[in-house]
Amino acid sequence: MISIRKVFFNLKVALLVLGIGITVLSVQLFHISQYGERLSALKNQHLLIEKIINTDLSDPKMASILINGAVSEIALSVKLSGQEALLDAFVTSNEEQASLLRSLELSSEAFRDSALIWGESLAISRTSENSRMMTARSAFLADIDRMMDYQVHIINQSIATAKTTAILLFFTCLLMIFFYRYRLNQIYSDLDKVCSIDIDGSKKEASTQEVDFILKRLFRRSRNTINPTFTHPLSGLNNLMGLASLFNTKKTGKSGNTVFLALFEIDQYELINSTLSKEDIGNLFIKLGEIISLYEQPLDLIGHLEDDRLVFIMSRSSKQTALQECETIVQSVEESSFNAQLGPIKITLSAGFILKTPAKSIEETIEDASKLIEKAKEGGGNRVAQLR
Numbered sequence: 001m002i003s004i005r006k007v008f009f010n011l012k013v014a015l016l017v018l019g020i021g022i023t024v025l026s027v028q029l030f031h032i033s034q035y036g037e038r039l040s041a042l043k044n045q046h047l048l049i050e051k052i053i054n055t056d057l058s059d060p061k062m063a064s065i066l067i068n069g070a071v072s073e074i075a076l077s078v079k080l081s082g083q084e085a086l087l088d089a090f091v092t093s094n095e096e097q098a099s100l101l102r103s104l105e106l107s108s109e110a111f112r113d114s115a116l117i118w119g120e121s122l123a124i125s126r127t128s129e130n131s132r133m134m135t136a137r138s139a140f141l142a143d144i145d146r147m148m149d150y151q152v153h154i155i156n157q158s159i160a161t162a163k164t165t166a167i168l169l170f171f172t173c174l175l176m177i178f179f180y181r182y183r184l185n186q187i188y189s190d191l192d193k194v195c196s197i198d199i200d201g202s203k204k205e206a207s208t209q210e211v212d213f214i215l216k217r218l219f220r221r222s223r224n225t226i227n228p229t230f231t232h233p234l235s236g237l238n239n240l241m242g243l244a245s246l247f248n249t250k251k252t253g254k255s256g257n258t259v260f261l262a263l264f265e266i267d268q269y270e271l272i273n274s275t276l277s278k279e280d281i282g283n284l285f286i287k288l289g290e291i292i293s294l295y296e297q298p299l300d301l302i303g304h305l306e307d308d309r310l311v312f313i314m315s316r317s318s319k320q321t322a323l324q325e326c327e328t329i330v331q332s333v334e335e336s337s338f339n340a341q342l343g344p345i346k347i348t349l350s351a352g353f354i355l356k357t358p359a360k361s362i363e364e365t366i367e368d369a370s371k372l373i374e375k376a377k378e379g380g381g382n383r384v385a386q387l388r
Contacts, residue, residue, distance in 0.1 A: 001206070001207065001208065001209050001212060002183065002186065002207060002208050002209070003208065003209045003210065004187055004208050004209070004210045004211070005210070007180075007183050007184075007187065007208075011180055011183075014176050014180070015176075017172070018169070018172060018173060018176065021165065021168070021169045021172065022169065024165060025162060025165045025166055025169060028158060028161060028162040028165060029162060031158060032155060032158045032159060032162065034083075035151055035154060035155045035158060036155070037080065037083075038080065038081050038082075038083065038151050039148065039151050039152070039155070041077045041078075041080035041081040042077070042081045042144055042147055042148045042151065043148075044073070044077045045074055045077045045078065045081070045108075045140075045144055046141070046144065048070045048073050048074045048077065049074070049111070049137055049140065049141065051066070051070050052066075052067055052070045052071070052115045053115075053133070053134070053137065055067055055070075055119065057119065057126065060120075063119055064119055064120065067115055067116065067118075067119040068116070068119075070115075071112045071115055071116060074108060074111075074112060075108070075112065078104060078105055078108045081101075081104070081147060081151075082097075082101040082104070082105075096150070097150070100143070100146055100147050100150055101147070103143045103146075104140075104143040104144065104147050107136070107139045107140040107142075107143045108140055108143075110136045110139065110140070111133070111136040111137055111139070111140040113136075114129070114132050114133040114135075114136040115133055115136075117129055117132075117133075118130055118132070118133045186207040186208065187207075187208055187211075189207065190206045190207055190208050190211035190212075191211065192337075193206065193211070214294075229241065229242075230242030230245060230246075232285075232303075232304035232305075232306075234278075234281060234282040234285050234304070234308075235282060235285035235286050235288075235289050235304045236286065236289075237285070237289045237302055237303055237304035237310070238301060238302065238303040238304070239303065239304060239305065239306070240303065240305055240306070240362070240363065240366075242303065243301055243303040243311060243313065243362055244361075244362050244363075246301055247301060247313065247362060250299050250301070257299075257315040257316055257317050258315070258316060258317070258318070258319065258322075258355065259313065259314070259315055259355075259356040260313075260314045260316060260319065260322040260323075260326075260353065260354065260355055260356060261311065261312070261313050261314075261353075261354055261355075261356045261362075261365050261366065261369055262311070262312040262313075262314065262322075262326045262329075262351050262352070262353050262354075262369070262384075263309055263310070263311055263312075263351060263352045263354075263366060263369035263370060263372075263373060264288070264292075264309060264310040264311075264312070264329070264330075264349045264350070264351045265308075265309045265310075265349065265350050265351075265373050265377075266308070266347050266348075266349060267347065267348045267349065267350055267377070267381035267382060268347050268348070269308060272284070272345065272347065273308075275342070276340055276341075276342070276345075277341060279341075280340040280341055280342075283338075283339075283340075284338055284340070284347075285304060285308070285310070287336075287338060288310060288333065288349075289302055289304065289310065291329060291332055291333060291336070292310065292312050292329055295312075295325045295328070295329060296312075297314070297315065299315040300312070300313060300314050300315060301313040305366070309370075309373075311366060312326070312329070313356065313362070314326075319355070322353070323353055323384065323386065326351055326353050326384050327384050329349070329351075330348070330349050330350075330351055330382065330383065330384055333347065333348065333349050334346075334348050334349075334382055348381055348382035349381075349382065350373050350376035350377050350381045350382065350383065350384075350385070351372075351373065351376060351383070351384040351385065352368075352369035352370060352371070352372030352373040352375075352376065352384075352385050352386075353369070353372065353384050353385065353386040354368055354369045354372060354386065354387060355387075372385040372386065372387065373385065
């Protein structure tokens with residue numbers, strides 16, 4: 001038997017793991033983009049080399065500007081191509097990368113020096129300086145190509161790792177969806193059992209520990225032996241005599257709290273009374289009593305009157321607390337389905353909520369609450385009316 005608390009704890013852990021996995025994948029993708037920037041810097045060096053060797057030296061001043069600018073860009077590109085990435089320590093070989101970068105920096109420096117000398121050389125020595133520059137260019141291009149091959153290799157490695165992470169996350173997410181969909185359906189099914197009406201009186205089996213406890217509590221409550229004189233024959237709840245007797249026994253008004261009385265009436269009572277069997281009506285009131293009992297505290301009382309209205313006497317610290325519970329009960333009934341032999345039915349309640357003063361008896365307070373129910377029905381029903 002599963003625990004609802006454990007299910008939601010495990011769900012939070014699973015979502016945390018999924019979040020960590022998504023974070024790792026995001027970091028990997030960012031890391032790949034950094035490698036892409038390195039590759040772009042290396043490719044840019046190719047373009048700058050071609051720009052330098054194709055410079056027209058017929059205009060020495062303009063040539064000097066172009067060559068100096070390109071040389072500065074090459075220096076920056078070399079620096080960017082060796083810039084550290086976020087996950088270098090986990091993906092690359094530090095020694096291999098450092099060796100390639102040192103070679104690239106040296107050949108870059110040699111090419112830049114020879115390019116500057118060539119750009120400033122006289123016509124008589126320009127050919128020899130050009131040959132020297134082209135030799136440096138060949139060494140520089142070879143180092144760039146080796147560095148590019150290395151970057152492509154680690155990019156492929158990083159993409160493969162990111163792909164594996166994405167596949168794992170996909171299947172983990174898929175497993176979580178199906179598993180927790182099954183678990184949440186179990187919880188919903190158990191809650192539905194609590195809110196439904198027994199037709200054949202068979203024992204309900206719960207899948208969750210918490211709902212099983214509630215069902216056993218309700219089962220024990222319904223099986224408690226009470227004086228038949230004080231109970232309603234349909235629901236087994238306290239009748240008016242039982243309420244009056246237990247109210248004095250429990251000393252509800254002496255707990256330090258204020259006593260409130262809520263009177264509930266089924267809005268569709270005439271229709272269900274003419275449609276449903278006596279057994280279905282009895283089961284309906286049993287289930288309504290069970291719903292109200294979920295909000296019952298030790299000094300509270302629940303009753304079923306002869307006119308088939310339900311009474312909930314509450315001992316609460318404030319009017320707002322009692323009124324909110326009363327409204328929650330009305331809302332819970334509206335959202336619930338009640339099983340009957342003709343099929344599931346939906347009902348709503350109108351309620352009258354009033355303060356129980358010591359000067360008035362329970363009967364008098366119920367009479368006052370009845371007038372409030374009429375106001376609730378005038379407003380369309382399915383609501384709680386109170387004195388302003």
